[in-house]
Every structure is written in C-alpha cells, then in structure tokens.
Amino acid sequence: MKIELQKIRVRDLVEGYEDNDELGVRAYEGKLDVRPPYQREFVYKDHQRDAVIETLRRDFPLNLMYWAVREDGTFEVIDGQQRTISICQYVEGDFSIPVNGHQLSFHNLQSDQQDQIMDYELMVYLCEGKDSEKLEWFRTINIAGEELTDQELRNAVYHGPWVSAAKKYFSKNGCPAYAIGSAYLTGTPIRQDYLETIIKWVNDGDVDGYMAAHQHDSNANPLWLYFQNVMAWVKATFPKWRREMRSVPWGLLYNEYKDASLDPVKLEAEVAALMADEDVTKKRGIYIYVLNGEERNLSIRAFTDNQKREAYERQKGVCPVCTKHFELAEMEADHITPWHAGGKTEASNCQLLCRDDNRRKGGI
Known part of the structure; x- marks a missing residue:
C-alpha cells in the first residue's frame, strides 16, 4: 500500500460539503466520500463534537486522518469520518460551542476567529492499495478510536450494494425499522444494533454467513419484508x-x-x-x-438460605424420597406443590431432596 502525508486546510475540506440521505456525505469539492458504504453513521456525542472544534480553535494538533485514493482520483474516508462531519457541520452552522461563556456558532465568530479555523491544516494520510488492504487497515486503525461494534466491522468486510441498501432500512436515525419496531428492539440503529439483530433472527444467529451470501445483492428487500412480517x-x-x-x-x-x-x-x-x-x-x-x-x-424465585435451613431442620436432614439422611450441603430445595400448579416460593412449600432425587424429579 502506498501512503503519502498531505496537509488539507479546513476551508478546502468544507468546500462543497453535502449531507444527503440518498447520496451520502461528501466534501472537498465533492471529491471526498465522507461516508463510504462500510462506514458507521455519525455517533459522536455533543462533547466529542465540541472538542473537535475547540481543538481547531486553539490550534491544537488534531489526530491524523486517513483517506483512500480511488482509481478515478477521488477519495474516501478510511478514518476521520466523525471529525470531518463535526468540522463541516460547525462551519455550516448546524451547532454552536461555548466560547468565553457564550454559545457561538461559526457565523457568530469574529472574522479573524473564522479565518483561524478555516486556515487550520489537517494532517491527512492518502492511501492507495487494494480494497482488501484498505479494509484491513480500516479495522486496525479504528481499534484505538471510538471502538467499532461487531456489526460495523462486518459492514466493512462485506461492503457492497446490499450493505448500502440494508442501512437505509435499519441503520439511520428515524429509519423505517425504527418507525415500526423501536418499541420491540434494544440498542440503536446508528450503531447497527437493529441490523445485527434482524440478521441473527432470519439466519439462525449466523450474521457473517448471511452477509457473505448476500453481499452483492442489489437490494435488501427480503430482509426488510421479513422484519415487517x-x-x-x-x-x-x-x-x-x-x-x-x-x-x-x-x-x-x-x-x-x-x-x-x-x-x-x-x-x-x-x-x-x-x-x-x-x-x-x-x-x-x-x-x-x-x-x-x-x-x-421465567427464572422462578429460589428459596432463601433461611427457608432451606428451616426445611432441613423440619425434616431432620432426611430426604422424603429415598428416606436417607444427608448433610444440608448435599440437599437441594424443591417446591412441594410445583410452581406451575400454584405452589409459592415460601417456607411452608419448601422441602429438601438429596441431589440425585431432586434431579431425577426435574428430569435432569
């Protein structure tokens, strides 16, 4: 893989910035694909986003970014998506940050303060190589950052038209899956929890197998229809x-x-x-x-140690099934009247059986 370090000014980075649900996120006069198919959604919390802008404002060094060079001369972000979007959104006026006790958007700054941010030089490694090399590097350099979920890594490994289509249904804020299923699912769509869960359901837990089989499908309609059903x-x-x-x-x-x-x-x-x-x-x-x-x-509530001791003393340590004597540690608590027949987990319904008889009774 060929790697070259280049300095990119913020004013050049934000030129032509566009965030479009269908076309994705682009910047750098449209030449930079900020969110390739395998990249995650924007997951920075407010304080992380604000810290990026404060770093630029104070002219502190920002972590290195990595762009892949495509065959047509355009670029795609390998690492640095969250920082790139934070910078572009701030310059666009999408949020404000605290400055000297005031919440200031980019347009509220003095012209010299704006120029200081716009002239900030980002350190970007431009990388050329095979897709497999770029994706492997993507896995490696993200280990030290905002750690990727297993599903985000799978999206990188099996990137293609199917992943792009599936993310529209399951991986966006306010996506169709969220609209009909958020009350029945845990996690969040932007961290790929929904997508991972649905694939586990449809393919008996084998997420990688399903994604490998469908990587080059033109759409994800079968998975979406399955989820709706x-x-x-x-x-x-x-x-x-x-x-x-x-x-x-x-x-x-x-x-x-x-x-x-x-x-x-x-x-x-x-x-x-x-x-x-x-x-x-x-x-x-x-x-x-x-x-x-x-x-x-159901994890039926277990008898307490006190209830077990009470039953042991009442039985004088004798198992009512085999009528042999055992030490307390050799016996297990059992419902006299089974729970499913209305028996409660209370002292009067507790008996102790030896391990063998209790497990025979339970079919173990």
Whole structure:
C-alpha cells in the first residue's frame, strides 16, 4: 500500500460539503466520500463534537486522518469520518460551542476567529492499495478510536450494494425499522444494533454467513419484508405493549410459531397473570414461556438460605424420597406443590431432596 502525508486546510475540506440521505456525505469539492458504504453513521456525542472544534480553535494538533485514493482520483474516508462531519457541520452552522461563556456558532465568530479555523491544516494520510488492504487497515486503525461494534466491522468486510441498501432500512436515525419496531428492539440503529439483530433472527444467529451470501445483492428487500412480517405477527399476537417486550427475541419466536393457531386474548390473560406473579423474576421470559411452556424462561424465585435451613431442620436432614439422611450441603430445595400448579416460593412449600432425587424429579 502506498501512503503519502498531505496537509488539507479546513476551508478546502468544507468546500462543497453535502449531507444527503440518498447520496451520502461528501466534501472537498465533492471529491471526498465522507461516508463510504462500510462506514458507521455519525455517533459522536455533543462533547466529542465540541472538542473537535475547540481543538481547531486553539490550534491544537488534531489526530491524523486517513483517506483512500480511488482509481478515478477521488477519495474516501478510511478514518476521520466523525471529525470531518463535526468540522463541516460547525462551519455550516448546524451547532454552536461555548466560547468565553457564550454559545457561538461559526457565523457568530469574529472574522479573524473564522479565518483561524478555516486556515487550520489537517494532517491527512492518502492511501492507495487494494480494497482488501484498505479494509484491513480500516479495522486496525479504528481499534484505538471510538471502538467499532461487531456489526460495523462486518459492514466493512462485506461492503457492497446490499450493505448500502440494508442501512437505509435499519441503520439511520428515524429509519423505517425504527418507525415500526423501536418499541420491540434494544440498542440503536446508528450503531447497527437493529441490523445485527434482524440478521441473527432470519439466519439462525449466523450474521457473517448471511452477509457473505448476500453481499452483492442489489437490494435488501427480503430482509426488510421479513422484519415487517415479524413486527406484524408480534403486534397481532400480543397486542398489549409492555416495556419487557423490548428484549424478547421476536424473530426466533416468529420463525417457530408464525403458523400456529394462537389466541391473543388467552395469551394476554396468561401474560398478565405471570407479570403479577412475584415468583417470576425474569419477566421478559414470560412471552417465550406462554408459547413453549418451559419454566426455565421465567427464572422462578429460589428459596432463601433461611427457608432451606428451616426445611432441613423440619425434616431432620432426611430426604422424603429415598428416606436417607444427608448433610444440608448435599440437599437441594424443591417446591412441594410445583410452581406451575400454584405452589409459592415460601417456607411452608419448601422441602429438601438429596441431589440425585431432586434431579431425577426435574428430569435432569
């Protein structure tokens, strides 16, 4: 890979700056692609963005940037997207920073202060090489910066028309996926949480396999249609929304139960009862439990040490199943009346069984 250091003035960088949802972000008279397909969305917090401008204003050194040189002589940002956008947005007047006790946008600065920023020289490495070399360097130099998520790195490895199309659905602020599914998903679209989650759902957890298979597809319509179907099924099956629904693996449930005959009214009654049950400690697991009936999804409240000791003394250390005597440490707590039959996790419903009998009872 050929690498050359060049000084780029801010006034040249911001020339022709444009942020367009369809065309992406461009600067440097349109010759710099600030957000190539594999790059992340703008994720800087306000204090990080402000610090970039304060660095320029005080003429302090800003971290090196890296641009890749394309075959047609234009450039794309390998590292420095967040700083580049911060600079361009400030000069455009999109935000203000505190200066001597006042919030000042670029146009509020004195002319000499504006010139000081515009004449600031950015240190940019221009890199020429194969796509694989540029992408590998992209992975390496970002390790020390705002750490990339696994999905952001995958977007770099499998960049192409499919990634660009998928990001329009799942990776923008206010994207279509956010509009219909934000109440049912955790994370944020701009850090690629939505995209990663949906691919895991549709491809049994194998995100890399799915992206490799679809890297050169011209669109991401199948994934978008799948997500719409998942959301429609969830809202029809569980029409009453609760905050616990944000962390349920809906796609996996949809894959298994989409063709099942389910009664939303009956399901809601079961969910409501379980939400009110103090023995159920994992409320988000309720939605899985009412479909598959597996108690492990609920993390039923365990008996306390005091309750175990009380039962041990009451039984005089004898297992009621095999009638043999054991030390307390050799026994395990068990519900006399099973939880699913209405038994509560309370002292009067606690018995101690030896490990072998308890695990035989539980089918382990």
